[in-house]
Amino acid sequence: MKALQTLPLALLCLLAPATSHAEDKRPNILFLFSDDHALQSISAYGGRLKDIAPTPNIDRLAKEGAIFENSFCANSICGPSRACIMTGKHSHKNGFMRNGNVFDGSQPTFPKMLRKSGYQTAVIGKWHLESDPTGFDYWEILPGQGSYYNPDFIQMDGSKKRFPGYCTDLVTDHAIQWLDKRDKTKPFMLMCQHKAPHRNWAPAPRHLTLFDDVEIPEPKTLRDDYSGRSAWLKKNEMTLAEHFHWQHDLKLHGKSIVPNKIMDGMLNGEYMRMTREQKNKWDAAYGPKNKPFIAALKAKTLSDDEILKWKYQRYIKDYLRCIRAVDENIGRMLDYLEKNGLAENTIVIYSSDQGFYLGEHGWYDKRWMFEESLKMPFLIRWPGVVKSGTRPQEMIQNIDYAPTFLEIAGVEIPKDIQGSSLVPVLKGKTPADWRKDIYYAYYMNPGTHNVPRHDGVRTDRYKIFYLPQSKEWQMFDLKKDPLELRSVHDDASYAETFKEMKALYAERRAHFEGILK
Known part of the structure; x- marks a missing residue:
């Protein structure tokens, strides 16, 4: 009788998802993510900025794991790229084709499947999918694009809380707090997602004068005349020469004194939300740099090309200052894993939602299928599996992340997922039929920056x-x-x-x- 009475329980144990000791040994997944991080500004990828603005903590992942040389997005725009990652599907399949769409959180996503299999899941930081996150045990997200200074975070009950400080630091603070409080009997999947280095590139107070004594090399195509290609390139509204705003982009106060050369219209919202102490530090850093430029504009002694040169230096230095905070906080997360005995059983990924133009073709922003926008960083450390210091050449896309995470967790990959698991590639056993090309689609237009x-x-x-x-x-x-x-x-x-x-x-x-x- 006792054997018969225990049979249903035994059957239940066999039928239920494995959440016992064997499953607890599955690796944790730490997904570190930023916004608009160009490969050109990651020193491990090389390029003109590697010696001027190194990224030592991101580079740690390249040295201790793998850095993919041919990593591409499926749709080079913030929200759609994130939806591709969540679902493993192209934009027209997951329904989020343009910024401003609302992500259908009822559809299958990899966090939901990981959570069902026994993982504890969390997303902290920039979300940008409009609907509330689903499939997470915990979430705390920035509204919309979020703010660099004293940002608001949407809580799980729908309320907003404002936190004093700098967003990149705060996202990391909150991620570490969650790691400290999590259920340590379960493996975790944490998406730690930064706003930086998204426009308008507002650096942390400690970095406001970084690179002041450096002349950053210009890209060869800064003065691209757009000949030999579609006339659409001349119609774009994302050039440094014509489409930067006086306050928002260039960190100048008041109204533009040369509105025919530098536009008004966008205020510096970050400055407006700063505390008095933050504003004082900001003005002490930017004031002396702005003064000679404004004087030269008033004296009409600067040519259009000299103005472009100044704009480029202001842009690239602010961008790289934001990257410095990202890199520092990647280091904080890696150090946390080491100090808490988690490094050996935690897979760490660093990526961004797409690439970015750092003056190439005269542009900032992304969208076009040109290389600087199409390529996205992907670095991964998986102790005991990924060989240290490797630089895989296989072509991968962000639709591959979801099936990769599922296979790592031992979860069956749904047949309608369009990406491919990277696990064989990570193990050095690339399938013979691995893709030889990637498909890309961009759906916005009319829209911001007039890219077709x-x-x-x-x-x-x-x-x-x-x-x-x-x-x-x-x-x-x-x-x-x-x-x-x-x-x-x-x-x-x-x-x-x-x-x-x-x-x-x-x-x-x-x-x-x-x-x-």
């Missing part, structure tokens, strides 16, 4: 995309033209390649059931 809708395919050498509004193709030979200065779609010597790339484009659109029109 387009979708396309990138291989190891060629890139092709289509602009439906002008019924126009663009194709680039990345080997001969890495700066993407001339489209060869109508070059007779590329006729056969153009035909092949159009066929590949049609094949990938059909495979992913693309809907761009």
Whole structure:
């Protein structure tokens, strides 16, 4: 009788998700994420900024794990990229195609599946998906884009709480507090997500004078004339030369004294929310730097090119100052894992929602399928699995993150997920049929910065995309033209390649059931 009475309990144990000792040994997942972090500003990736503005803590992940050289986003814009990560699907499949959409939190996401399998899940920091997070045991998120100074955090009961200090530091503070208080009998998956280095690039008080004594090298294409490519490039509204605002971007007070050269219209909202002490530090740092520039503008002694040079230095230094705080706080998280005996059984990923233009093609922002925007950082440390110091060349996308996390946790990957698990690649056993190209689609327009809708395919050498509004193709030979200065779609010597790339484009659109029109 006793054996019969215990049978239902035994059956229940077999049927229930495994949450016992064996499952507790599954690795923790720490997903460190930022906004608009360009590869050019991560020293482990190389480039013109590596010696001027090193990122030693992010570089630790490259040295102790892997740094992917060919990591790409599926849609280069903040909210859609995050939705791709959550679902493992392209934007037209997860329903979040443009900033301003509302994410359907009822759909399957990897945090929901991890939580169901026994993981404790949390997201802290920038969310930007409009609806409340689902699938998390704990969440605390910034409203919209969030603020750098004295930010508000939305709580799980819907209320907002304002915290004094600097956002990048506070996101890390709150993440560490959650780690301290979590249920330590379960593995965790924590998404620690920073606002920085999103526009308007407001540095922490401790970094306001960083790089003041340095002249940052300009990108070769800062003065791109946009010839040899679509006329759409000249219509974009994201140039340093014409589309920076006096207060918001350039940190100047009052009204523009040269409105025909530097626009008014956007206030510096960060300055407006600062405390008196914060404002005093800000003014002490920026005042002396602004004074000679304003005097020269009043005296009309600066050429347009000299104004552009000043704008670039102001922009890139503020951007890199924001990166410095991100890097410092990545270091804080890595140190926390070490001090609390978690490093060996915690997978750490660092990524960002897309790349960013740091003056390349004369631009800031993202959106276009050009390399600086399309490429996104992906670094991963997985002790005992990922070989230290490796630089995988496989082409990966942010739709791959969800299936990767699921396989790591031993959770079955749903058949409708469009990405592929990176686990075999991370173990050094790349499948023979691993992708040789990636598909990209951008859906906004009309919209901010006037970048047109387009979708396309990138291989190891060629890139092709289509602009439906002008019924126009663009194709680039990345080997001969890495700066993407001339489209060869109508070059007779590329006729056969153009035909092949159009066929590949049609094949990938059909495979992913693309809907761009």
